[in-house]
Amino acid sequence: MFLGILVLLYFVLTTLVVPYMAAMLALVVLVLWLLARIPPREYAPVLATFVPLIAIVTLMQAVVRPAAGDAYLARIGSVRLSSEGFTVGLAIGMRLMTMALTFAAFAMTTNPNDIALALTKLRIHYRYCYLTSFALRFLPLVQDEAATLLTAMSVRGSPDPSSSNPVKRARAVTNILLPLIVGSLRRSVDIALAMELRGYRDDRPRTYIRRIGMKTEDYWLLAGITLFAVVSFALKFSGVLEFRTYG
Amino acid sequence: MTLEQAPSSTAWLDPDTVEPILRAENFSFTYDAARAPVLVDIDLSVQRGEFLGIVGPTGAGKSTLLQCLCGVIPFYTPGTRTGAVFIKGRDLADYRGLADITNTVSLVLQDPECQLFNLHVRDELAWGLENRGVAVPEILAAMQHAADAFGIGHLLDRNTSTLSGGEKQRVVVASVFALRPEIVLLDEPTSELDPVGTQMVFEAAGLLAAEGITVVMVEHKVEELVRYAHRLAVMEAGRITALGPVRDVLRGDMTARLTAYRPHVFQMGLDLRARGVAVDAVPLSIEEAVGMYRRLQSVAIHG
Numbered sequence: 001m002f003l004g005i006l007v008l009l010y011f012v013l014t015t016l017v018v019p020y021m022a023a024m025l026a027l028v029v030l031v032l033w034l035l036a037r038i039p040p041r042e043y044a045p046v047l048a049t050f051v052p053l054i055a056i057v058t059l060m061q062a063v064v065r066p067a068a069g070d071a072y073l074a075r076i077g078s079v080r081l082s083s084e085g086f087t088v089g090l091a092i093g094m095r096l097m098t099m100a101l102t103f104a105a106f107a108m109t110t111n112p113n114d115i116a117l118a119l120t121k122l123r124i125h126y127r128y129c130y131l132t133s134f135a136l137r138f139l140p141l142v143q144d145e146a147a148t149l150l151t152a153m154s155v156r157g158s159p160d161p162s163s164s165n166p167v168k169r170a171r172a173v174t175n176i177l178l179p180l181i182v183g184s185l186r187r188s189v190d191i192a193l194a195m196e197l198r199g200y201r202d203d204r205p206r207t208y209i210r211r212i213g214m215k216t217e218d219y220w221l222l223a224g225i226t227l228f229a230v231v232s233f234a235l236k237f238s239g240v241l242e243f244r245t246y247g
Numbered sequence: 248m249t250l251e252q253a254p255s256s257t258a259w260l261d262p263d264t265v266e267p268i269l270r271a272e273n274f275s276f277t278y279d280a281a282r283a284p285v286l287v288d289i290d291l292s293v294q295r296g297e298f299l300g301i302v303g304p305t306g307a308g309k310s311t312l313l314q315c316l317c318g319v320i321p322f323y324t325p326g327t328r329t330g331a332v333f334i335k336g337r338d339l340a341d342y343r344g345l346a347d348i349t350n351t352v353s354l355v356l357q358d359p360e361c362q363l364f365n366l367h368v369r370d371e372l373a374w375g376l377e378n379r380g381v382a383v384p385e386i387l388a389a390m391q392h393a394a395d396a397f398g399i400g401h402l403l404d405r406n407t408s409t410l411s412g413g414e415k416q417r418v419v420v421a422s423v424f425a426l427r428p429e430i431v432l433l434d435e436p437t438s439e440l441d442p443v444g445t446q447m448v449f450e451a452a453g454l455l456a457a458e459g460i461t462v463v464m465v466e467h468k469v470e471e472l473v474r475y476a477h478r479l480a481v482m483e484a485g486r487i488t489a490l491g492p493v494r495d496v497l498r499g500d501m502t503a504r505l506t507a508y509r510p511h512v513f514q515m516g517l518d519l520r521a522r523g524v525a526v527d528a529v530p531l532s533i534e535e536a537v538g539m540y541r542r543l544q545s546v547a548i549h550g
Contacts, residue, residue: 198422
C-alpha cells in the first residue's frame, strides 16, 4: 500500500494532463471497488465535498492564467477566462481529489495495527509504530469532546457552530480550542497511567499475536502498481504525456 | 458471587491466621502541593480472595488510598508518605517501579475511555499480555478464557469506540483479568455508567472474585456493592472510620452524612426493628427484604 501511494503520488504531482488525472482517479476507484470491495457510494459524499474546492481552483486558474494568442473562453467586464487556465485548474482539482481518495483508501483498507506491525518489521521502535493506531483509537474521543464543548458553549450564548455565517462558525470553533487542548492533555496523563498499569514498557521485548503477510489482493495490487508505473514512465519518456508540477 | 455465596471457609476473615495479601500499616500521605494530609493513619488488611468495598463522601481519600495500594503513589504521583504498604508481605518501597507491581496488582480507573488503547476488543484483550512478552499460544488461551469468563465473545471483533459504556468497562475488566493479577483495585468504575452498564461492571467484579482474585472496590452505589462485598470500609476525611463485615458496618454508628450510604432496604429493616417489629436479619437486598416480609407475614398469619 505504501509503495502504491508513493508511485501514485509521484505521477499525480508531476503531471497536469486532465485525461491522465481522470484515468488515475478512475483507477483508484476501480482498485477500491474490486480489491477492497468498497463501492463508490460509500465515499461519494466525501468526494462531493471537494467539488466546491475544485470549482474555486478552476475559476481562479481560468482568471489568472493568460490564454495563448489572446483567445479567451469568455470575458466578463475586465475579467477574462482562459481555456488553459480552466484545464490546469481542473487538473489541480483532480489531483487533490485523487490524493485525498488515495489516502482515504489507505485508511479504509488498512488495520492500524498492521501499519504498526509493518513499521516494527522495519526496525522502528514500537513506541512510534503504535502512534498510528493509538491516534485513530482516540480520534473519535476528541471529536465527541469537541461536539460536547460546542454544544455546551452554544447553550451559554457562544456563537452557534451550526450557523451559516462562516465568521460565527470560526469563532465558535476557536472558543473550544483551549478547553479541548487542556482536556486532551489531562486525559493523556490518565491514559499514560492506564497504559503503565497494563504493563506497557519501552525497555523489554514484546510479542505480537497478529501476523502480517501478503494476501492475494496484495499481489494483484503489486502487479497493478507495477503495470501502472511502467505505462506511466513509458508515456512520460515517449513524450506522449507532458510532465510538469505547475506552470 | 453475592454475599450469600461467600466461601464457606472464613479463614480470610481472621487477619491473625493468614498473612494479608495487601496491608497498610499506620500509613499517611500528603500530596506535594497540599497543605493537609489526604490519608491519615490508615491501618488496613485485605486477605487473599476477599472482596472489600470502600465507601465514603467525595474527598475522603478513597481514590488516593487505592493509588497507594497499587504503587501509583509514589512511583507515578509524588508526595510525602509515612508508614508502609505491603503487597504480599513485601514493602512497596522495595519494588523497583510500577511495572514490577502491576504483575500482582491492577487498577481499573473511572473512565473506560482512558483504558482502551486499541481499535478492536480482540486486540485490547491481548495488549497487556503482548506488553509482557508472553508467548502467543498463552496469549490466545488467556484471551479466550477472559472472553468466556466475562461473556464478551460476541464483542471480540467490535470497534472499541462503538461499545456502550458498560461494555467498555467490562472489556477493560476482562483485559485486566487476562493478565491474571492477584489483586484488582477498582476506582468507582461505574461512576459514568447507566444502570445497565453499572450492573455489567458489578457482575464483572463479582466474576473476578469468583475466580479467586482479591478485589478492592471504591463505589458510591452501595446497594449494588453490598451484594458482592465481604467487608466494608468507610472513609471520612482521610481516615477509615469503620471496617468490618458489611452488616456490622452498616448497623454501626454512622455520622449523619454516612447514613445515606446505607442501602434503603437495610435502613428500612433497621427502622422496622427500632419500631418493635421482629426483624430477625436486617436485609441487604430486595431479595432478602422479600424473604423478611414473607417471614413476618407467616408470623402474622400463623402467630
